[in-house]
Amino acid sequence: MSGAGLAGDERSDVDAIDRTPVPDADVCxxxxxxxxxxxxxxxxxDRDVVILDAGPRFDPADRLARQERAIRPSYGRPDVWDVGGERDAHESAGxxxxxxxHARVKGVGGSTLHWQGMVMRLHEDDFNSGSERGVGPDWPIDYADLRPYYAAAERELGVAGASDNPYAPPREEPHPMPPFEPSYSDSLFAEACESLGIDMHSVPNARxxxxxxxxxxxxxxxxxxPVCPSGAKYDATVHVxxxxERGATVIDRAPVERLEHDGDDRVTAAVYATPDGERHRQTADAFVVAAGGVxxxxxxxxxxxxxYPDGLANGSGHVGEFFMDHLFAGAGGTLDEPTRQNHVGFYTSACDQFYDEADESRAPFKLEFFNYAGPSPVESALSGDDWGDPLRDRLRSEYGNHVAMGGLVEQRPDADSRVTLAGDRTDDRGNPVPRIEWTVGDRALDTIERANEIQVSILEELGADVEWVAGPDATGPAYHHMGTTRMSDDPDRGVVxxxxxxxxxxxCWIASSSVFPTSGAMNPTLTIAALALRVADGVEARLSRGT
Amino acid sequence: MELTRRDAAAALAALGASGGVALGARVAADRSRDGDPGEDPEADGTASDDETVRETLTAVASVVYPSDLAGVDAFVETFLAGRLDDSAHAAGVRETVAELNHLANSWHGAPVADLDAADRDRLLREVGADAADEDPDGTTAERVRYYVVNELLLALYASPTGGELVGIENPQGHPGGAESYQRGPP
Structure with missing residues (x-):
């Protein structure tokens, strides 16, 4: 075994790998x-494909060591997957x-390496937020356009779910796997929710x-x-x-620094750096940028x-604008009975009942019933100033009767919430780092309060002592980066x-949540996956036509 | 409550055993190559041999583990048999144990394993391991917390028996199946 401190150092592999460009690539x-x-x-x-990634190819054998990092207090969240340092420098303003x-992983697999794995479809109205809710633009596609791709994405990722959610959009077939059974604490919540007329239902897991x-x-x-040692949770290494195996080439530790173009408005090459300090040009007939919302x-x-003096694909001037994330709303407390928390790291029940009440002043939001409320004993054991019998007694008293709810709230698209280039700060290769100005409007903050009201009412009905509420002042992002290259039929209003x-x-295509014109309040990855499959079909069609 | 070798195996399954992470061996080998080939950390006293590590951690476990646990010695020995490989982490354990024993000899006239339980407890507190935040690259107190105290606490409380001791038979880090979360209290 190596301990937690050893994971993530693949230095001995760095020089042995050929990171030169693939000749005659069809798609980069x-x-x-x-x-x-x-x-x-x-x-x-069918095509010669090359994938460039800024981060490393992580060794699957390191996952237990990364799990140890996740448990040990000496390591922060970014340490688990080696995020940070000058490579990942950034500025936060706003x-x-x-x-x-904390919100991303660079490397083969990307942020699915640390995600929770919750995979819901957006609701039909999410695609028509402007016309249905009076907020933001409508998407240029509808749920019906994405529906077959959602089904395909569920098969690709492997989704465990049930069709018991009366508020979910229509679906054509069962999920690929049966759902995870409700938790014991779900059964406690169910009684309280039934008394209040609030519906609970299962939740789809990419697990x-x-x-x-x-x-x-x-x-x-x-x-x-942030890490699943068993591989039961989907991550993108599966498809990489x-x-x-089907012939694609992956070049890791190869941050793309710029895209070059010709005079006919076509991208000609991705210029990338390699660990030996060299720069290379990967040419291809088609380029797909899939580097996330930042x-x-x-x-x-x-x-x-x-x-293109304002940046590539930025004729609209909107590249980087409308940066959105989902806002967290939560509440929790304790019961006078066991609640059996922290056996698993995912949740099994949710409530979408209030989602489609959204309008101009109320954002869509969803509610989650946690299975991991309160302290995890093993983590708690490593942080106290006690040991022996006093530690055992403290762990017993801390653990066992916590309950909590979470929720996600949509953020209205706002041009002033944006990603730009920092003026005078550069990364390890001398390129300006991303500067994030994140602003959150009153609609989202008011909706967090509404979500808190429902959460507290459920907890009180349950008989809990409510000990914390994550409201507008304590909210934070769910680490879903969206909106920065928005989709629109109008070249003046969108990037793609x-x-x-x-x-x-x-x-040049973009496969990312960065194309979302509005975000809804559902975790974005299933929609990212559906759009990616659709992009692949579009690229293939264009290549087949030779255009 | 009794710790078993199954618990030790479970702790290793949660945290990793020798051979599970070849990377660790590489890093340790790199470290070895970078150093003076004539250096022997055991010979020069900067690292303990594995028998001393076992004796020391078993002695520390009798202090930091709850008093109502049986089977501690066999648990620690089995855990360390998997844990003490040629990784940099294991090297950190050996070096920190040597440092702790050096302090034990200086302050109490005997290595940790030869101190009575009260003196072992006192030594750990004198070192500062009770109040320190763990840090593998930190001060002596922080390293003793990381490589000695928390190494033992992590092994115990990520095991089924350790978890059960505080109310959770499938603690975080232990692959105890996807059924226990559905069950009500026993």
Whole structure:
């Protein structure tokens, strides 16, 4: 075994790997997170695909050591997957601090390595927020356009779920796996919710409730977020590896610094750095930028040229604008009976009952019933100033009767909430770092209060002593980066069109939550995956037509 | 309540055993290559041999583990048999144990394993391991907390019996299945 301090150092591999460009590539994908991985997998086999990622290829054998980091207090969240340092430097400005390096992982698999794995479809009205709720633009596509891709994405990721949610959008087939059974604490919440007329239902998990495509079912490590040692939780290494088996090439530790273009408004090359200090040019017929909601606009802005002085694909001027995240609303307390928390790191019941009451003043929001309220004894044991019998007694008294609820709230798109390039701070390669100005409007803050009211009413009905409320003053981001290269049919109002192809460059697509014109309040990854599969079809169609 | 070798195996399954992370061996090997080939940390006293590590951690466990636990010695020995490999982490354990024993000899006239339980407890507090935050690269107190005290507490409370001791039979870090969360209290 190596202890927690050893994970993540793949130095001995660095020099042995060929990181030179792939000749005659059809498609270059920037980013090996879920979007890039799915695009690459879908196109590999028929096309020569190369994937460039800024971070390393993590060794699966290190996952227990990363789990130890997640438990030990000496390590912060970014340490678990080696985020931070000059490579990941950034600036935060605006109304609220944005903890970017807590919110992402760089490397093969991307942020699915540390995500919780909750995968809901957006609601139908989320695609028509402007016309249905009077907030933001409508998407140029509807739920019906994405519906088959949602089903395909659920099969690709492996989703455990049930069709018991009366508020979910229509679906055509059962989830690929049966749902996780409700938790014991869900049964306690159910009584309180029934008394209040509040509906509970299951929640879809990108986590195996049974063996799925060669991957393990969940074995209950309880550290899903930020690391699943068993591989039961989906992460994008699944599709990266499959793409490689089908002929794709992955180049890790290869941050793309800019995209080059010709005079015909086509991207010609991705210029990337390698650990030996060299720079390379990866040419391809088509480019798919899948670098997430922060690095995607940063790359476009870093690619400014004489022809595109404000950044590539930025004819609209909107690259980097409308940065959104979901806002957390929560409440918790204790009961006078056992609640059996912290056996698993995911939740099994939710409430979407209030989601579609959204309008101009009320944002959509969803509620979650936690299975991990209160302290985890093993984590708590490592942080006290006691040991022996006093520690045992403290752990017994701390653990066992906590309950908590969470929730996510939509953030209205606001041009002043944005990602730009820092004026005078650069990363380890001398490129300006991302500067995040995150602002949150009153609609979201008021909705957090509304979510808190419901949460507290449920907890009180349950008989809990409510000990904390994460309201407007204590809210934080859910680490879902969205909106910074928004989708629109109108080139003046968006960066990409309805096919996620940039308006300005005919052979460049963006596969990311950065294309979301509005965010809804559902975790974004299933929608990212569905859009990525749709992008892959679009790229293939264009390549087939030779355009 | 009795700790068993199954608990030790479970702790290793949660935290990793020798061979599970080849990377660790590489890093340790790199460290070894970078150093003076003539250096032997055991010979020069900066690292303890594995028998001393076992004796010391077993002695410390009798202080930091609850008094109503049986089977502690076998648990610690089995855990360390998997844990003390050629990784940098294991090297950190050996070095910190040597440092702790050096302090024990200086302040109490005997190594940790030869002190009575009250003096072991006093030594750990004199070192500052009770109040320190763990840090593998920190002060002596922080390293003793990381490599000695928390190494033992992590092994115990990530095991089924350790978890059960405080009310959770499937503690975080232990792959105890996806059923226990559904069950009500026993």
């Amino acid at each position: 994908v920037v980013g090996a997170g879920p979007a890039g991985a799915l695009v690459a997998d879908r196109l590999a086999g 109304d609220r601090y944005y903890p970017l390096n 195996n409730s049974e063996p799925y495509e060669g991957r393990s079912p969940c074995v209950g490590y309880g550290t899903c977020q 590896e499959r793409a490689e 690095e995607t606009p940063r790359l476009l802005l870093l690619s400014a040229s004489d022809r 069109d309805a096919d996620c192809r940039t308006h300005d460059l005919g052979n």
